[in-house]
Amino acid sequence: MVSTAPSAEVRSFRNQLAVRSSSRRPRWNDGKEWILFILFMLPNFVLFGLFTFWPMIENMRLSTQRWDLISPVRRSVGSANYRYLLENDTFHKVLFNTAYFTVAAVGLSLLLGLMVALLLNQPLKLRNGARAVVFAPTLLSGAAIGIVWSYIFDPRYGLVAEGLRWVSLSSPDWLNQPAWSMPAIIIVYVWKNMGFAAVIFLAGLQAIPRDLYDAARVDGANIWWRFRSVTIPMLSPIAFFLLITSILNTFQAFDIIRVMTQGGPVDSTNTLIYYVYEQGFVALNAGRSAAASFVLFGLMMIITLVQLRFAEQRVHYG
Amino acid sequence: MARLSSKDQRRLNLTAGYVAMLVVVLIIGLPVWWMISGSLKSTQEIYTFPPQWIPRNPRWSNFWDAWQLAPFGRFYLNSIITTVGGSALEVANATLGAYALAFLRFPFKNVVFVTLLAALMIPSQVTILPNYVFFGSTVYNLIGESWVNTYQAIILPGASVAFGTFLLRQSFLGLPREVLDAAKVDGAGHLRTLWDVVLPMARPVIVTFGLISVVAKWNDYLWPLVITQTESMRTLTVGISSLYDLEGNTDWGLVMAATLFVIFPLLVIFIFVQRFIIEGLTSGATKG
Numbered sequence: 076m077v078s079t080a081p082s083a084e085v086r087s088f089r090n091q092l093a094v095r096s097s098s099r100r101p102r103w104n105d106g107k108e109w110i111l112f113i114l115f116m117l118p119n120f121v122l123f124g125l126f127t128f129w130p131m132i133e134n135m136r137l138s139t140q141r142w143d144l145i146s147p148v149r150r151s152v153g154s155a156n157y158r159y160l161l162e163n164d165t166f167h168k169v170l171f172n173t174a175y176f177t178v179a180a181v182g183l184s185l186l187l188g189l190m191v192a193l194l195l196n197q198p199l200k201l202r203n204g205a206r207a208v209v210f211a212p213t214l215l216s217g218a219a220i221g222i223v224w225s226y227i228f229d230p231r232y233g234l235v236a237e238g239l240r241w242v243s244l245s246s247p248d249w250l251n252q253p254a255w256s257m258p259a260i261i262i263v264y265v266w267k268n269m270g271f272a273a274v275i276f277l278a279g280l281q282a283i284p285r286d287l288y289d290a291a292r293v294d295g296a297n298i299w300w301r302f303r304s305v306t307i308p309m310l311s312p313i314a315f316f317l318l319i320t321s322i323l324n325t326f327q328a329f330d331i332i333r334v335m336t337q338g339g340p341v342d343s344t345n346t347l348i349y350y351v352y353e354q355g356f357v358a359l360n361a362g363r364s365a366a367a368s369f370v371l372f373g374l375m376m377i378i379t380l381v382q383l384r385f386a387e388q389r390v391h392y393g
Numbered sequence: 394m395a396r397l398s399s400k401d402q403r404r405l406n407l408t409a410g411y412v413a414m415l416v417v418v419l420i421i422g423l424p425v426w427w428m429i430s431g432s433l434k435s436t437q438e439i440y441t442f443p444p445q446w447i448p449r450n451p452r453w454s455n456f457w458d459a460w461q462l463a464p465f466g467r468f469y470l471n472s473i474i475t476t477v478g479g480s481a482l483e484v485a486n487a488t489l490g491a492y493a494l495a496f497l498r499f500p501f502k503n504v505v506f507v508t509l510l511a512a513l514m515i516p517s518q519v520t521i522l523p524n525y526v527f528f529g530s531t532v533y534n535l536i537g538e539s540w541v542n543t544y545q546a547i548i549l550p551g552a553s554v555a556f557g558t559f560l561l562r563q564s565f566l567g568l569p570r571e572v573l574d575a576a577k578v579d580g581a582g583h584l585r586t587l588w589d590v591v592l593p594m595a596r597p598v599i600v601t602f603g604l605i606s607v608v609a610k611w612n613d614y615l616w617p618l619v620i621t622q623t624e625s626m627r628t629l630t631v632g633i634s635s636l637y638d639l640e641g642n643t644d645w646g647l648v649m650a651a652t653l654f655v656i657f658p659l660l661v662i663f664i665f666v667q668r669f670i671i672e673g674l675t676s677g678a679t680k681g
Contacts (some may be wrong), residue, residue, distance in 0.1 A: 085448055108498045111583055115493035116505060119486040122553035123512045130523035131515060137523060144526070191417055198408045207667045208418050211425075214663055214670070216612040218630040219655040222637045223428045226645045234427045237444050266424065271674075278675035327518055330614040334634050348518050355522045368519045379514055 138365035142260065145359065156366035165342055166367070167352070174344045175257060176264075180328075181321040183265045183282070188272025193306075195273070196280045208275065210270040217267065221334030224263045225250060253343035256336050260344050263331050268324070272317050279313035280306070321381040326375055347371045428656075431649035432456070435584030439645045452646065459650035461641070466468065467625055468632040469654075475547045475617070476610040477629055482548070483606045487557030490589050492559065495565040496573075513555040517616065523618055524550050542622045550616065557602045564598040565591060604666050611659060629655045 097153030138156055142149040160166045191209055195202045212220065226250040227234040236246035249259040283305065291301045329348050332338060338345035338353060345353070351371060411624050426446075427574070431439065433451040459465075490509075494502065528540040540546045568591065576590045617628045627635065640648055 076542065094651070108583075109500070112493045112497040112499040115489040115497070118482075119490050119553050119558065120508070122486070122549065123508070123555075125527070126524055126550040126553065127512050127515050129521055130520035130527065133523035133526070134519060137526070144529075194410065194413050194417065197407075199410050199414055201441070202414065205414050205418050206671070207663075208421050210667060210671060211660070211663055212421060214608050214612075214659055214667075216630050216655050216659070218612075218614045218634045219652045220424075222633065222648060223424055224430060225637075226649060227424055227427055229645070232439055232444065232645065234423065234444070240443070259664070270421070274671050275675060318666075323516075327516060329518070330612075330630070330634075333614070333618070334637065337479075351518060352615065352619075353521075356525075361522060361526075363420050364522050368522065372516065372519045375516060 089109040120207050134365045134368060138360050139368055140344055140362045142361040143359045144355075144361050152362065159363060160366055160370065165345070168342050169345050169347055169367075170370075172257065172342075172344065176234045176261060176328070176344075176346055177322055177325045178294030179261045180264045180268075180325045181318065183261065184269045184272050184321055185317055187265065187269045188274050188317070189310075189314075191269070191273040192276035192280055195277055206274060210274050212267045213271045215267070217328075218334050220267055221331040224259075224266075224331075225335050228259050250336055251340055256340060256343045260335060263335070264325070265329060267331070268321070272321065275313060275317055276310065279310050283309045313383075315385065319378060322378050324376055326371060326378075347374070375389065409619065428649050428652060431513070431645050432459075432653050433650075434646045436644055436646060455646050455650040456653075459647045459654070462651060463632055463636045464624060465632070465651070465654055468627055468629045471544075471547075472487070472546055472611060472625060472629040475613075476607055478544065479548045479551050479610045479669065480603060480606040482552035483554045483557060484603050487554045487561050487602060488587075490554075490558040490590070491561035492591060494562045494582075496586075497583065505538060507565075509555045512553070513559075518549065520550070521616060521619055521661065524616075528620065541620060542626050544626075546620045547617050547626075547628070549612065551613065554606075557606065560602055561595065561598060564595050568594050600674070601669050604670050605673065608659065617655050 080185045139151060139153055140149045140153070141152045195206055199205075226232075228246075230236055230246045230248045231335075233246070239246045247255040247353070249255045287305045287309070288301055291305050296304060327348055328346070331354065332344050332346065332349050333352070336344040338349045347367065348371060351364050353364075354360045354367060430446060430448055432455055433448045433453070434445070434455075435450075435452045438445060438448055438452075441674070494505070499505070525541070527541075528546045530539075533539045572590060573586065574596065576586045581589065612630060613628070614630045614634070617631045618634070621627050621631060624632070624635075633651055636651055637648060
């Protein structure tokens with residue numbers, strides 16, 4: 076991709092601006108350029124204003140109200156919705172589920188993704204085909220995939236039950252037993268999203284200069300030592316990027332859960348994003364939904380701030 | 394390597410590599426195969442022990458029967474309208490915004506930049522409820538009719554774009570200066586430069602971003618689920634999940650055939666475009 080040549084990134088934004096604004100000014104005077112700038116930006120900003128920024132403010136208001144989305148009366152209840160969440164057992168369970176899901180799904184996706192990337196970094200024929208196969212599920216509809224996996228997890232006629240029969244085990248009723256529902260969701264999520272981590276890790280591996288390995292080899296490093304002293308440090312910025320992106324993505328994983336378990340059985344797969352939906356559009360409790368969505372937003376903000384903080388220290392490999 | 398290991402050992406390593414690769418491909422591919430083979434099974438074959446990997450008498454009529462279960466033609470139409478409309482708006486917004494940020498003078502560019510970053514950090518999940526209220530009651534109070542259950546309501550909240558604006562701005566800044574300068578010397582204004590110089594040169598990135606956008610819109614589920622109310626307005630993803638809610642696991646053959654309707658177009662497109670998408674995603678990640 077010629078147009079994203081690294082040289083573009085090397086030059087700083089400020090320099091670019093300075094150079095460009097002085098040398099690139101055809102028949103346009105400043106005033107006209109400002110107007111054009113505003114015109115180009117306007118549609119995007121109007122949409123953001125209406126559907127992103129204003130809703131945030133509106134959400135704040137909703138979170139202090141009690142409203143069923145239908146009646147003309149919205150009762151102001153102050154911080155009652157937040158206090159409700161703080162004390163409610165179901166919400167505690169939701170927070171636990173979110174942590175369980177995030178840690179397991181992100182951990183497994185990254186671990187398996189790295190292993191697959193290391194494998195596909197070997198000089199094997201057809202490895203680009205394998206890369207495409209591994210990546211394909213990330214592009215498929217989560218709703219459709221959830222249905223396919225419900226069939227796969229069918230305790231009598233499913234693929235998993237068949238596999239377990241091979242080793243003389245009987246299949247749990249995955250989606251109807253509280254202990255097995257979350258593992259099932261995690262398996263589907265990892266199956267679907269592991270390819271993203273694999274593809275990004277693979278690109279990172281291929282960007283590591285060969286001479287680093289050669290130098291390590293000259294120093295007598297064996298394969299494990301080369302992995303520890305070259306691969307891991309060179310890959311760590313990408314691993315960090317993937318970690319953050321994956322956490323943010325799992326926080327938003329909705330379609331698989333909605334289709335496969337609807338948060339059940341007995342709230343065993345009810346995560347924050349599902350709770351926001353359920354309170355808002357099933358239980359018709361706008362206030363609680365809005366308050367819960369701010370908890371979700373707060374968590375995502377914290378993760379993003381961690382990323383910004385550490386990304387600054389780690390822009391360069393090392 | 395050659396110094397350390399004999400020819401035999403290298404062959405062994407390679408064989409192990411191929412076996413591992415086969416296992417990975419099988420694990421990823423099996424569920425898809427299970428869906429395809431299931432879609433061709435009759436109810437009896439679904440319930441046969443042990444399950445058949447390849448249906449003995451493929452039942453093609455499943456697809457026709459599944460097509461009758463719900464208005465799939467309409468779902469397709471809705472998905473195409475919302476995907477094309479939403480992605481076109483996203484690409485247009487990203488292109489115009491990126492050009493402005495890269496090449497146009499403006500005194501408060503930093504403010505614009507920070508605002509876009511802030512928008513990037515607000516996930517759509519936090520805004521669904523107020524957006525629903527907006528289309529339901531605010532729009533109703535303004536123009537006398539609700540926009541819930543309309544195409545514009547499905548499309549508009551996803552039509553603004555921050556990620557794509559940054560992605561394209563970055564690539565515009567990497568375009569060769571000489572060509573841009575030549576356009577200016579030739580007396581081209583900004584509109585002409587954008588259309589005749591920047592767009593053709595940056596086409597790979599714009600296409601990649603467009604593809605990522607199309608895939609995201611086609612698969613979008615939560616917002617269409619919330620904002621559509623009648624069957625005739627449902628997109629494919631919402632339609633298939635309501636069908637599954639209704640039918641449950643009574644007839645897996647039919648349900649799998651219906652699910653293929655959703656997945657098939659993307660699988661076909663994927664075969665042709667996966668290279669662009671993977672390149673686009675990795676170039677963003679490995680340089681970020």
